[in-house]
Amino acid sequence: MKRLKRRLSQSFRSNSVIEDSLSELTESMSIEENGTHCTNGTTNGTTNGTTNGTTNGTKEEIVTQNRLRSSDGESDQTSGASDESHTPVRRRHRPGRLHRRFSEDISKRLSLPVDMRLPEQFIEKYSLSPPFEKMSRRSRRASLSEIGFGKMETYTKLDKLGEGTYATVFKGRSRLTDNLVALKEIRLEHEEGAPCTAIREVSLLKGLKHHNIVTLHDIVHTEKALTLVFEYLEKDLKQYMDDCGSIMNMNNVKLFLFQLLRGLAYCHKRQVLHRDLKPQNLLINEKGELKLADFGLARAKSVPSKTFSNEVVTLWYRPPDVLLGSTEYSTSIDMWGVGCIFYEMSAGRPLFPGSTVEDELHLIFKFLGTPDDKTWPGISANEDFVSYGFPGYPKEPVVTHAPRLDLQCQDLLEDLLKYEGKNRVSAAKAMRHPCFNCFGSKIHTLRDVQSIMDLPECQLSRDPGIRSSAVPSTEDSRGRSKQNLFVNHRPLSWATPEHALLT
Numbered sequence: 387m388k389r390l391k392r393r394l395s396q397s398f399r400s401n402s403v404i405e406d407s408l409s410e411l412t413e414s415m416s417i418e419e420n421g422t423h424c425t426n427g428t429t430n431g432t433t434n435g436t437t438n439g440t441t442n443g444t445k446e447e448i449v450t451q452n453r454l455r456s457s458d459g460e461s462d463q464t465s466g467a468s469d470e471s472h473t474p475v476r477r478r479h480r481p482g483r484l485h486r487r488f489s490e491d492i493s494k495r496l497s498l499p500v501d502m503r504l505p506e507q508f509i510e511k512y513s514l515s516p517p518f519e520k521m522s523r524r525s526r527r528a529s530l531s532e533i534g535f536g537k538m539e540t541y542t543k544l545d546k547l548g549e550g551t552y553a554t555v556f557k558g559r560s561r562l563t564d565n566l567v568a569l570k571e572i573r574l575e576h577e578e579g580a581p582c583t584a585i586r587e588v589s590l591l592k593g594l595k596h597h598n599i600v601t602l603h604d605i606v607h608t609e610k611a612l613t614l615v616f617e618y619l620e621k622d623l624k625q626y627m628d629d630c631g632s633i634m635n636m637n638n639v640k641l642f643l644f645q646l647l648r649g650l651a652y653c654h655k656r657q658v659l660h661r662d663l664k665p666q667n668l669l670i671n672e673k674g675e676l677k678l679a680d681f682g683l684a685r686a687k688s689v690p691s692k693t694f695s696n697e698v699v700t701l702w703y704r705p706p707d708v709l710l711g712s713t714e715y716s717t718s719i720d721m722w723g724v725g726c727i728f729y730e731m732s733a734g735r736p737l738f739p740g741s742t743v744e745d746e747l748h749l750i751f752k753f754l755g756t757p758d759d760k761t762w763p764g765i766s767a768n769e770d771f772v773s774y775g776f777p778g779y780p781k782e783p784v785v786t787h788a789p790r791l792d793l794q795c796q797d798l799l800e801d802l803l804k805y806e807g808k809n810r811v812s813a814a815k816a817m818r819h820p821c822f823n824c825f826g827s828k829i830h831t832l833r834d835v836q837s838i839m840d841l842p843e844c845q846l847s848r849d850p851g852i853r854s855s856a857v858p859s860t861e862d863s864r865g866r867s868k869q870n871l872f873v874n875h876r877p878l879s880w881a882t883p884e885h886a887l888l889t
């Protein structure tokens with residue numbers, strides 16, 4: 387009799403262990419299986435919702451009242467028999483792990499950040515409905531709206547950073563991620579609607595997913611305004627140079643230049659021209675990650691068009707062929723600006739700070755030498771060039787203007803500043819220049835969404851500037867970042883991707 391009772395007791399305990407194992411399995415299995423799992427065991431008759439060894443993932447677990455559990459939640463297995471009666475009672479369902487599984491699955495299917503805090507009502511609704519294998523554009527849009535995207539109440543405005551003719555920029559915070567964001571609020575006119583620059587920026591940024599390109603998080607459209615929600619970065623390259631007294635460490639110059647080329651190579655591969663490169667449109671965070679911003683003047687070259695506008699690019703960074711009226715250009719229009727920015731970072735001053743088109747051309751010819759048909763075939767037939775009547779300047783050595791550049795960097799700068807666009811080095815080829823050998827070979831194997839700052843060879847160095855270095859100290863980086871943002875910076879020179887469009 388005792389042996390029979392012992393076997394019955396052990397059999398009952400084994401069934402309880404199976405029951406708990408089923409519960410753990412339910413929480414750990416993929417949501418795609420709709421929460422239904424099969425077991426080969428037979429559960430106790432007091433368990434609800436169990437037939438033929440199949441247990442539903444949402445059922446309530448059954449445990450025994452007097453059952454002992456260890457600190458890790460596993461059952462304590464005892465070898466002795468027990469004559470005590472086991473009264474099954476209901477235990478409250480533990481939603482923690484299952485809740486996280488649902489949240490992770492939703493974020494994955496909707497391509498949301500992993501730190502997204504999804505509304506409880508949405509997760510509960512999703513857990514009760516069948517999982518979706520393939521989402522249509524309409525159903526995905528509806529799901530994002532339920533989460534809070536496309537709604538202004540999802541974002542809290544903190545500070546007004548600047549105001550222009552068409553838009554106002556705010557510093558804000560997302561209630562979904564608790565992260566800082568940049569809110570560009572574009573006022574809508576009843577007759578004119580949204581500015582074409584905003585529409586162009588949205589359409590292009592939605593297709594550009596790269597770590598060195600600013601991220602457009604959300605778009606909020608109301609009757610009176612169109613709000614673009616961008617990621618928030620601490621400053622732009624112009625402010626960075628100001629903070630370090632215009633004397634940057636050459637290691638940092640190369641780091642920023644490589645990231646600029648990396649972002650451009652991604653754009654140019656997709657036939658997107660930025661057409662407005664300047665230090666104010668390059669954003670930098672405290673890790674030293676640089677991102678291209680302000681795509682209001684950008685253009686997809688794949689769009690059929692005989693000619694482009696020559697009223698693009700800020701004057702100081704506009705190539706000479708565009709200054710002389712050319713409207714047939716390609717990705718080379720951006721590479722001239724890269725050369726100007728490269729020089730400005732190393733020398734601490736703009737390369738060609740002209741006040742008019744003629745003045746700008748005069749500074750260019752004085753540095754690179756007045757072109758002729760040998761150095762720039764066909765230039766003598768350009769009516770604008772002939773009308774200006776520039777004197778014949780000889781070409782000046784790069785080292786006389788940028789003594790901090792070594793021979794390799796001087797060579798790269800000359801490759802970027804070619805008169806003819808077709809002779810300028812491409813962004814992809816420039817990334818392979820020996821100037822960047824100091825960063826190792828792994829830098830060329832990173833995925834588009836990876837940061838070069840994750841490599842041990844790519845770390846910011848302290849800048850030997852007059853002011854405190856732009857590289858924050860490790861002991862108080864958070865406090866200094868806030869101080870630099872809201873005390874020392876000019877209203878519109880912080881790193882929002884659209885401050886240049888405010889005027």
